Amino acid sequence: MHEVSLVNSIFRSIxxxxxxxxxxxxxxxxxxxxxxxxxxxxxxxxxxxxxxETESAFRQATLHVEVLPILVHCAECDKTSLVENYKxxxxxxxxxxxxxxxxxxxIHKVEFALDDD
Amino acid sequence: xxxxxxxxxxxxxxxxxxxxxxxxNLLKANDFVAKTIRDRMAAQSTLVINITSSAGSGKxxxxxxxxxxxxxxxxxxxxxxxxxxxxxxxxxxxAGVPSxxxxxxxxxxxxxxxxxxxxDHITLxxxxxxxxxxxxxxxxxAAFDLGEDYRVTLIATTEGDDKPKKYPRMFLTSEVMxxxxxxxxxxxxxxxxAVVQDAREVNPDIHAITVSSTSGVGIDEWCEWLLERxxxxxxxxxxxxxxxxxxxxxxSM
Numbered sequence: 001m002h003e004v005s006l007v008n009s010i011f012r013s014i015x016x017x018x019x020x021x022x023x024x025x026x027x028x029x030x031x032x033x034x035x036x037x038x039x040x041x042x043x044x045x046x047x048x049x050x051x052x053e054t055e056s057a058f059r060q061a062t063l064h065v066e067v068l069p070i071l072v073h074c075a076e077c078d079k080t081s082l083v084e085n086y087k088x089x090x091x092x093x094x095x096x097x098x099x100x101x102x103x104x105x106x107i108h109k110v111e112f113a114l115d116d117d
Numbered sequence: 118x119x120x121x122x123x124x125x126x127x128x129x130x131x132x133x134x135x136x137x138x139x140x141x142n143l144l145k146a147n148d149f150v151a152k153t154i155r156d157r158m159a160a161q162s163t164l165v166i167n168i169t170s171s172a173g174s175g176k177x178x179x180x181x182x183x184x185x186x187x188x189x190x191x192x193x194x195x196x197x198x199x200x201x202x203x204x205x206x207x208x209x210x211x212a213g214v215p216s217x218x219x220x221x222x223x224x225x226x227x228x229x230x231x232x233x234x235x236x237d238h239i240t241l242x243x244x245x246x247x248x249x250x251x252x253x254x255x256x257x258x259a260a261f262d263l264g265e266d267y268r269v270t271l272i273a274t275t276e277g278d279d280k281p282k283k284y285p286r287m288f289l290t291s292e293v294m295x296x297x298x299x300x301x302x303x304x305x306x307x308x309x310x311a312v313v314q315d316a317r318e319v320n321p322d323i324h325a326i327t328v329s330s331t332s333g334v335g336i337d338e339w340c341e342w343l344l345e346r347x348x349x350x351x352x353x354x355x356x357x358x359x360x361x362x363x364x365x366x367x368x369s370m
Contacts, residue, residue, distance in 0.1 A: 002225055002257045006143060013141045028136075036286045038256050086285040087318050095321035097289060105260070107141040114135060 003047035006039065010063075010107060011055055018110070024057050028111030030064045034102035041065040060113070070102030147261055150229035154236070154264025158247065164350040165247045166343070167263050169287060170271035171280075172253030175297040175330055177205045179271065179339075180250060182330035184212040186340050191245040191347060196235050198227040198252045205250065215239060226257035229264055245347050255284035267346065269293040274301050278312035281319050288319045295339065299329040 010031070015023055033039040048063045070083035074090035080100055081091045090096045142148070158165050168176050180195050187193060195216040197205040206218035217239040219231050232249060241247060249265060251258045270291040272280050275298055281288040288294065294316050296309055313325045326342065328335035 005224065009143045009146070013143060013145070017139065017141055018137070036289070037260060038286060086282050088289070088321065089318070095317070097320050097322065099289075103286075105143045107139060107143070110137045110139055112135050112137065 002038075003040070003043045004051060006044065006105075007047045007051040011051070011058055013107060014110060022112060025112045025114070026058060026061045026110060027113045028062050028064060028109070029107060030066070030109035030111070032066050032068055032104050032106045032108050034068045034104040035070050036099070036102045037105045039065070039067075039105065041067060068101055068104055071100045072096045073098045073100045144260065144262075147229045150233050151262040151264040154229060154233055155266075157236075158241075158264065158266075161242070161244075162351045163241060163244050163247050164267075164343075164347045165249065165263075165265045166346075167249045167251060167258075167265035167268045168271065169251045169255070169258050169268060169291070170253060170273070170297075171255050171276060174253070174271045174273035174276060176250050176253065176271055177208055178330040179295070179297060179328070180205075180209050180214075180216075180248060181212040182333070182336055183248075183340065183343070184209065184214040186336055187246070187343065188213050190344070192243055193246040193248065194239060194241060194244045195248045195250060196232060196239065197250040198231070200224070200252065221252060225252060225254050226261050227251050227263060228261050232263050245351075246343060255280070255287045259284070259286040259290055266350065267292045269295060271295045271297045272312060273298040274305050274307040276307075278307050278309075279315060281312065281316035285319045288316050288323060291320070291323060293324045293326065293342070295335075296325060296327045297330065299327045299334050300332040301329075 010029060014026060014029070044065050045063060052058050052061070071080050072083055072088055072090065073080045074092060074094055074096045075098065076094045077090060077092040079091065083102065088095060088097050154165070168179070170176050177197070184193065193214050195209045195214055196219055197209065197216060198219040198221055199205055200221055200223055203218040203220070206216040209216035217235055219227060219235050221227065221231065227249065249263050268291045270287055270293070272294060274296065296312060309327055316323050316325065326335055326338050328339050330336065
């Protein structure tokens with residue numbers, strides 16, 4: 001359910017960002033999703049396959065999903081560290097929920113085919 | 118490679134495949150509407166609380182208990198989201214508080230747009246405290262800002278004390294965790310200490326209150342917390358004596 005509405009958001013965002021004639025030439029959509037966005041790449045691909053059935057403009061497009069790990073910045077030691085097992089603790093031992101990466105839900109690149117004329 | 122292609126340009130590109138580096142945030146539309154709600158509620162000093170939890174952990178019962186305690190102290194209203202039926206809004210109205218049901222029709226979370234539309238169908242003028250009772254789900258609602266001041270997540274003692282780590286984003290984005298159905302603690306293998314520790318590993322700042330809407334345990338502390346936030350929202354000016362006075366009255370009960 002949630003994935004289908006996300007795929008619809010992807011299409012609406014691209015339509016808002018690019019002129020109509022370019023939208024029909026979209027061949028690749030590159031997403032970056034943070035681990036905290038609760039987006040599951042496999043489910044996104046299934047939802048994408050289902051939605052393009054009715055969205056003819058995007059029928060030739062492929063979805064690429066890159067999952068980004070969670071990074072927190074620690075104010076105490078001014079370092080950025082990786083959050084593992086959802087334990088929001090800096091390497092120095094201080095708890096930190098100052099997230100610098102991991103909540104993204106972004107389209108970072110769109111690939112277009114080039115027409116011949 | 119190809120000629121660089123700019124947004125909204127009609128220039129025909131040459132070459133094989135071209136790429137457009139972009140940064141389109143899929144939640145941009147939701148966040149924009151959430152800001153509209155936040156600004157509107159700030160202008161009228163209405164405190165907005167987004168209540169989230171799994172299905173069946175006692176959100177609506179908490180709304181009823183909160184209404185019983187606070188409805189004569191301040192003006193409150195509740196927007197309540199569910200996939201189908203108007204049952205929850207009816208229960209809350211029976212507790213004497215204006216309430217409107219948002220039927221999502223299968224969508225697993227509330228989005229800011231749904232809340233904004235619902236706001237046109239309920240009187241919010243003069244409301245001190247607006248609750249948005251989200252769809253029962255610890256996953257999707259976490260990503261959607263509804264323009265709230267605070268997010269409060271319930272976790273019932275019947276659910277298990279290992280939930281915060283399983284649904285980290287919800288606990289990470291909540292200011293308060295209410296451990297509900299505390300009256301059942303003697304009968305279930307649930308440790309308040311363990312759940313608080315688990316939640317604080319995700320969110321060191323989370324404030325935990327143990328409540329039971331049926332026995333009344335912790336409801337005073339919860340209502341005190343709410344009144345304090347309402348007071349903050351209204352600012353410390355002298356014109357809000359009524360809230361301050363009633364809160365003192367409540368504290369002395």
